[in-house]
Amino acid sequence: MQQSPFGETRTRVEFNHALIAPDGHVVSPLVCWDNAQAVVLISPTMGHGAAAPRFVQYMVDGSSSCETHHAEVNVERLVYVLEGAATLDGDSLAADSFAWFPPNDRYRLEVPESTRVLVFEKVYEPLSGNKVPQRMTGSLAASPKAPFLGDPEAMLATLLPVEPGFDMAVNVFEYTPGTTLPFVETHVMEHGLYMRSGQGVYRLGDRWYPVQQGDSIWMASYCPQWFVAMGKENASYIYYKDIHRPLLHQPAT
Template sequence: MPYPEGFLKNRSEYVPGKYAVITTEGRVFNVIPGIEGCALSIVASPKLGANFVQMVGTVSTEGKTTMPYGKAEDVEAFLFVMSGQGSLKVTVGGKSETLSAGGYIYAPPGKGVSFASTGDAPVEILLYKQRFIPHPDPAVQVPWTVTGSIRDMDESLYDSMENVFVRDLLPVDQAFDMNFHTLAFLPGGCHPFVETHVQEHGMYIYQGEGLYLLDEKWLPVQSGDFIWIAPFCKQACYGIGRERMEYIYSKDCHRDEPI
């Protein structure tokens, strides 16, 4: 790494119990057992306050898992290929798919996800895991493997606004205790109101720029930033800049709260 130009700087901000913005300037690469040939940074974990683990980074042309990631009886996993000219062979429960930029796969609890570069070019990925909360009704089906690509999906208007768009990546079904969505804002687009809700979010901006309200503070955010939002933290976003702003985010859902 070369000497810095000017003073050291970092836009990251962390308010325990409320939110975190983790920018690219301060990230380090983490050694992850069972993953080789990858430069990955853990951006969220229970140490942050999150109820999940999320990492982002690059899979080289020789990158691969040597054991399924997130394979535990009560753990579910998710992989999203954010960008790059290459592709990955991904395997869940013995079934394999080839994913390129925009592709994703969900691994149900106990399955884990394996991947290996096809060797054509590096790709940038998001890798995620969390503990699965079973549905209280045993008659409800357990979740199943889901795979697809946002490039093959139609977007829907978000709350009937013509400059904000959403995609549901997983089925809206009570079998699932979480979902991933993409949300996109054309310049000037925004949330219809300031949200305060029980769900927590982990979001990764992969295109554009915005202004994000987190608790009582408006913060500039841009492509490459990760944002963690705790339950009930006030949040809202404006898309700014010259291009559309787009991010992928996780959300817990379809479960009651313990007492």
């Protein structure tokens, strides 16, 4: 990657949002992973107090001996294969496949060379009267897909079931060039986002940012947000949000 000789970057980290561009990626080791080339894109250390992210988003480039057997205690994990093919307990996970792991699950996930995965993790919040879901695998191609608010130029695929047992949602949005979110969204959910393809402009707070494939975005709760796809190819991103839990976070009984 060509670097600027003047210390320039598109990366911005603000109190309620962040844009992390690939030009600033730094590889670091990870707890619960062996021989992973990982870049932590979003974590609670990014913010302060109530504005800090409540989840983690990171990317792993595989190696000949890269594998993981579990997340940290009480942490759920979703792994999405961006390119290449991973192996889960001997079964292949091809590009655009995913696996969701409930907290304290045990398995063998191998990420070989030429494979890149995106990972979302958060502390699972039990909900009274609902069981913790079992492990789930799937693919983008087989996931439910529908026009967003009736617009066939903005297609939304839902990877995880929209059920109270799940306290996270991970979706894939795809826009044709020139298509926009229909309004500036401002809501209680927070987001972690990764640009899978294409380019566009994302409004975050009161700023507008050019974004492209490989960029990551954090949006805090109530951060105003809007997107327009630009260029000659479809723009697509995968994103996380928190759902289905009491706003006051009262413990389950």
